[in-house]
Amino acid sequence: MTGPHALKPFLLAFPGPLRDRLVAAVLSGEKTATTGLLLEYEAEKEELPEVGERSALIDSDGREVAVVEITEVQVLPLRDADLRLALAEGEGYRSVAEWRAGHENFWHGEEMREALGDPGFVVDGDTMLVVEWFRVVEVLREA
Structure with a gap:
């Protein structure tokens, strides 16, 4: 999606x-x-996504592999994450506790702490999250 109508990247x-x-x-x-x-x-001075917004899903090689459309956005504290979210993450979580442990492991990782500029960063129940619900509208190439 290059050119004047390029989509912003959707990075996971x-x-x-x-x-x-x-x-x-x-x-x-x-x-x-x-x-x-x-x-x-x-930290990145980035606006929150909006419903209807479309982005290009990017793989590890920097290639655009699909166009996704945001269907719902939630801003909520970590303690309010629920089973619907844990299941929709598509990572095989069977409970909110599993989902939270997996995400805390990621958020407490060296790469995330470096990205945030805080080597001691820790999440807790009050940590605010941005949840993006989306659907694939077009597959551009298989990953």
Whole structure:
């Protein structure tokens, strides 16, 4: 999607095996939601996504593999994450506790702490999240 009507990138995790798994889950229809930290948006001075917005799903090689459309956006504290979200993440979580443990592991990882500029960053129940619900509107290439 290059040119004057280029779509902004839809990035999941950091490039590597996790992103590859998440992109595959989006393309298979298993993943219909993703969760980020509100702090990430603030640190990058990025506006929150809006319903109807379309973005290009990017794989680990930087290729556009699909166009996704935002169907719902929620801003909520971590403690309010529910089973609907855990299941929609498409990562095989069977409970909110599993989902939270997996996400805390990611958010407490070195790459995330470096991206946030805070080597001691820790989430808790009050940490604000941005949940994006989406659907694939066009597959551009298989991941």
